[in-house]
Amino acid sequence: MKISPGKHSSRQTVRTGVQQHFDTMSRRRFCATLPLLGVISGARHSALAQLVTGVSKLAPQTRGTQSKLELDSSSNKLIDVFEWASRQSMAYAFDCGDPVGPWYEAVEPGREGFCIRDTCHQSVGAHALGLARFTRNMLHRFAENVSDSRDWCSYWEIDRYNRPAPVDYKNDAEFWYNLPANFDLVDCCYRMYVWSGDRTYIEDPVFLNLYDRTVKGYVERWGLDVDHIMQRPRLLNVRGIYDPTKKFVRARGIPGYNEGDHTYLVGLDVLETQRAAYLAYAHIQQARQNAEAADLYLRKAKAVQQLLQTRWWNKAQGCFSARLEPDHTLIGCGARREDAGGSLIWRSDVIADPSDLVVPTDQDAVVERLLDLSHARLEYPEVPFTRIGNIVTRILGLTLEYRSPLLSTTEGGWVEMTVVTMSGLGANIAWAEIRNLPVRDSVIALRHEGRQRTILTNQSGPALIWRPVFEGEHNTIVLNDRPVKTTTAVDANGKPLSFVRVAVGAGDSVEARLNL
Secondary structure, three states, X not given: XXXXXXXXXXXXXXXXXXXXXXXXXXXXXXXXXXXXXXXXXXXXXXXXXXXXXXXXXXXXXXXXOOOOOEEEEOOHHHHHHHHHHHHHHHHOEEOOOOOOOOXXXXXXXXXXXXXXXXXXHXXXXXXXXXXXXXXXXXXXXHHOOOEHHHOOEOOOEEEOOOOEOOOOEXXXXXXXXXXXXXHHHHHHHHHHHHHHOOOHHHHOHHHHHHHHHHHHHHHHHOOOOOOOHHHOOOOOOOOOOOOOOOOOOOOEXXXXXXXOOOOOOEEHHHHHHHHHHXXXXXXXXHHOOOHHHHHHHHHHHHHHHHHHHHHHEEOOOOEEOOEEOOOOOEEOOOOOOOOOOOOOOOOOOEEOOHHHOOOOOOHHHHHHHHHOOOOOOOOOOHHHHHHHHHHHHHHOXXXXXXXXXXXXXXXXXXXXXXXXXXXXXXXXXXXXXXXEEEEOOEEEEEEEEOOOEEEEEEEEOOOEEEEEEEEOOOOEEEEOOEEEEOEEEEOOOOOEEEEOOEEEOOOOEEEEEEOO
């Protein structure tokens, strides 16, 4: 059944014009121009979308890397930020015969390369923009370089010439590496499998080797198993005589993404990513029909979770401790994700159950932060890519739910992937719609009108299963004018949720709304 998007729809086309480059402008001066350009004020004809910074030494590509992703909204500011982020991200994407293959910048601008952390962080935005092939190639480059001689680390950063970036690597004994990296890679590969359905992630021997080496040899070499991690020293696997004058002596195995403190023993993010990697590994084994290995690593993930909840949780401050100090005491407060409370979800774009969702206490404040670019490093590739990812997963509230294929014989109506939506527009955005979003073999459009009406359109591809979620307890949700009894659950913080399950066929649109 076809559903009209409503009388408020008015397609906003991406504005064209002279792209202004700010190679020589200081960041302070650039940010000072934002109010004049409408970035902060949200003026209807903001020039933000036309500002593509020319930081990379490579000329931005204009052929073969155009995104089809579109967004329309009642919010001028949302449109402007989306259009700028889309253009800027695509200006960092290259498919021009470089030895490394198709890639996008995911490191300090101008370095012509990509590092593990930023690649993983940018991957959802890149997928939404149609760069799944680029991400797979970049992740594969990291995977193929895990090595026994580097204690199962890969290269932290790879450049366009398919080399370890000279700034971070001298030889296998001397290089830069943050220990959450391997865990982040495993988790990212799993999430990209869920988003793309690309079986390369679960069948290619190179990827499988990365997963196996990470959860086994890497954990052992770096003293990261739950029985030893709280007693591990700061430095491990030092080659030869310790020489503090060497460039990478304290950087070969940094126990967290905090690179400024050279004394702490373990950062919270090591354990958070380790848990995510164990869960990812278990889900990959489920997809490979390996129940025994899946169960083992679900238990290992649970053991990491218990360690965090019993030892790292600071009840007085309501947060997890930030790091383990040299005297083996836990101090600080880990970065608080908005309203996440005690949730340990590392990345929220792929979930296992609706209870993994988090309803923010102040959604308007979340949206305001995501759309505020006044303090952002606009020239840094991570900024535009993650803005696209956040618009899709947090403002449009679209996540994917993975279900183990091992449940297919016992769970009626089983599917591996379900599209889950819950509006994140808040009270200040009347409506928003995103189109041409790739989800596995389908391309979809999603429209929210406030928090009470949602339309999902399967623009092309096979039928998919959709779970529209609404905040609060509701007996029914109206699907295409037919009330349907809901299922209820609570989010990660105990807030009530109501949802239904519906199939959306190729070319069809389904409306879900509250019966108020």
